[in-house]
Amino acid sequence: xxxxxxxxxxxxxxxxxxxxxxxxxxxxxxxxxxxxxxxxxxxxxxxxxxxxxxxxxxxxxxxxxxxxxxxxxxxxxxxxxxxxxxxxxxxxxxxxxxxxxxxxxxxxxxxxxxxxxxxxxxxxxxxxxxxxxxxxxxxxxxxxxxxxxxxxxxxxxxxxxxxxxxxxxxxxxxxxxxxxxxxxxxxxxxxxxxxxxxxxxxxxxxxxxxxxxxxxxxxxxxxxxxxxxxxxxxxxxxxxxxxxxxxxxxxxxxxxxxxxx
Amino acid sequence: xxxxxxxxxxxxxxxxxxxxxxxxxxxxxxxxxxxxxxxxxxxxxxxxxxxxxxxxxxxxxxxxxxxxxxxxxxxxxxxxxxxxxxxxxxxxxxxxxxxxxxxxxxxxxxxxxxxxxxxxxxxxxxxxxxxxxxxxxxxxxxxxxxxxxxxxxxxxxxxxxxxxxxxxxxxxxxxxxxxxxxxxxxxxxxxxxxxxxxxxxxxxxxxxxxxxxxxxxxxxxxxxxxxxxxxxxxxxxxxxxxxxxxxxxxxxxxxxx
Numbered sequence: 001x002x003x004x005x006x007x008x009x010x011x012x013x014x015x016x017x018x019x020x021x022x023x024x025x026x027x028x029x030x031x032x033x034x035x036x037x038x039x040x041x042x043x044x045x046x047x048x049x050x051x052x053x054x055x056x057x058x059x060x061x062x063x064x065x066x067x068x069x070x071x072x073x074x075x076x077x078x079x080x081x082x083x084x085x086x087x088x089x090x091x092x093x094x095x096x097x098x099x100x101x102x103x104x105x106x107x108x109x110x111x112x113x114x115x116x117x118x119x120x121x122x123x124x125x126x127x128x129x130x131x132x133x134x135x136x137x138x139x140x141x142x143x144x145x146x147x148x149x150x151x152x153x154x155x156x157x158x159x160x161x162x163x164x165x166x167x168x169x170x171x172x173x174x175x176x177x178x179x180x181x182x183x184x185x186x187x188x189x190x191x192x193x194x195x196x197x198x199x200x201x202x203x204x205x206x207x208x209x210x211x212x213x214x215x216x217x218x219x220x221x222x223x224x225x226x227x228x229x230x231x232x233x234x235x236x237x238x239x240x241x242x243x244x245x246x247x248x249x250x251x252x253x254x255x256x257x258x259x260x261x
Numbered sequence: 262x263x264x265x266x267x268x269x270x271x272x273x274x275x276x277x278x279x280x281x282x283x284x285x286x287x288x289x290x291x292x293x294x295x296x297x298x299x300x301x302x303x304x305x306x307x308x309x310x311x312x313x314x315x316x317x318x319x320x321x322x323x324x325x326x327x328x329x330x331x332x333x334x335x336x337x338x339x340x341x342x343x344x345x346x347x348x349x350x351x352x353x354x355x356x357x358x359x360x361x362x363x364x365x366x367x368x369x370x371x372x373x374x375x376x377x378x379x380x381x382x383x384x385x386x387x388x389x390x391x392x393x394x395x396x397x398x399x400x401x402x403x404x405x406x407x408x409x410x411x412x413x414x415x416x417x418x419x420x421x422x423x424x425x426x427x428x429x430x431x432x433x434x435x436x437x438x439x440x441x442x443x444x445x446x447x448x449x450x451x452x453x454x455x456x457x458x459x460x461x462x463x464x465x466x467x468x469x470x471x472x473x474x475x476x477x478x479x480x481x482x483x484x485x486x487x488x489x490x491x492x493x494x495x496x497x498x499x500x501x502x503x504x505x506x507x508x509x510x511x512x513x514x515x516x517x518x
Contacts, residue, residue, distance in 0.1 A: 154352070156350055156352050156354035157356060159316050159348075159350070160350060160355070160420075160423075161367065161370070162316065162343065163316065163343060163346065163347070163348040163433075164343070164344060164347075164367055164368055164369075164370050164371050164423065164427055165340040165342075165343040165344030165371020165372075165427070166367070166370035166371060166378065167337075167370075167378070167379075169375050169376075169378075169379050170370045170373075170375060170378040170379050173378075173379035173380065173381075174356070174359075174363075174367060174379065174381060175356055175367075178356050178358045178359050179356060179357065179358060181358060
């Protein structure tokens with residue numbers, strides 16, 4: 001009996017919120033049906049999709065890919081350095097760990113597009129702000145996951161390296177890095193997957209790449225072009241996804257072999 | 262009178278919760294001795310050993326390694342003193358994904374520059390030495406294998422080889438044979454004994470097997486509740502003393518039954 005009342009209460013609150021949101025946003029039936037008609041006109045003009053300047057679009061697509069690669073690379077390098085200071089078992093002092101982790105959390109909270117807009121103001125239009133935005137956005141996530149991977153390392157390994165008289169840098173390169181390598185590679189590949197998606201749309205705010213072509217076409221109301229470019233983005237991401245999936249599969253096989261032996 | 266390699270004065274370790282792991286221990290060690298430290302679990306054996314190269318920070322006392330107090334050093338002078346103290350662990354603590362050779366070369370990290378060591382660049386001479394040590398340990402066929410492809414006994418010998426590369430004056434071994442079968446255990450203890458005798462290294466080994474302590478050590482130290490209860494040659498360690506040493510543990514086991 002009691003359970004029933006709870007269910008009805010939750011359902012009632014949810015319904016109330018739905019009605020409230022609908023009324024607040026002014027989503028009327030007339031507007032929706034009008035939008036449908038206009039939408040159909042756009043869809044009609046999208047077919048068949050076309051790419052009027054293939055070499056332009058190809059260059060832009062390649063630029064997106066470059067932005068993703070460089071953004072990931074810079075992100076990985078800086079995240080690794082910061083993660084050493086963020087990991088509780090390696091940090092020189094726990095306050096440093098807290099500071100770095102909070103910094104990463106803050107960076108993570110700001111979306112990639114906002115970073116792109118900020119960097120455009122700082123360095124101007126083009127692929128450079130795109131690379132910087134992706135690098136910074138990657139740092140937000142990678143510092144967290146790398147630091148967690150380092151924290152999982154057996155403390156005995158750290159002690160063994162210390163007892164040889166190794167310096168902190170030697171400890172990281174000779175002890176920590178080889179031990180966390182598989183986590184490092186798989187997280188970095190995963191991040192590259194995310195970055196290629198971002199790189200495709202960063203151009204919308206003017207940070208280089210194929211996104212800019214998309215915006216240009218839509219501003220000229222060239223909807224068949226919009227569809228064409230969207231398809232190019234779709235295939236680009238599809239290809240990258242399959243390549244990274246293949247890489248990951250080989251990596252998993254390699255680590256499975258270690259477990260077996 | 263042999264020369265003193267390690268001198269410990271008033272070593273005390275109190276944990277934040279108030280337990281006293283080491284209570285005012287003063288003892289000195291001579292060159293080339295193989296000392297077995299025995300005692301019930303929780304007596305402070307591990308804390309004692311790990312204090313010597315400061316993997317654990319003592320509360321109070323002096324630890325003089327060849328006359329230099331390791332508790333007063335920090336940074337690079339601490340690292341320089343640490344390389345004189347090789348250490349072998351119960352869990353081997355090798356870098357599992359690196360080769361056996363690379364693991365042995367890690368013993369030279371304290372001697373190489375920070376950058377070269379980080380990149381794993383070791384001299385031809387050091388590589389040759391690593392190979393010699395591996396051959397000495399009967400591990401030449403494992404040289405290029407990954408560390409985790411070796412058996413437990415082999416991994417522990419790699420651990421000893423790594424420690425030997427440090428040119429240590431002291432070798433600390435914290436329960437080195439606790440996870441090994443009897444045959445591997447005897448072999449590992451044998452290598453520790455040979456290294457100690459041949460190179461004049463003072464080996465301090467924590468053991469919970471009294472029979473191994475008696476057959477390999479030249480001196481036995483019995484610790485109970487953070488204090489030294491016995492310090493002398495193996496042949497004077499009587500059943501009576503052993504019983505006394507482990508009395509708490511016996512009492513506990515009796516209660517459990």
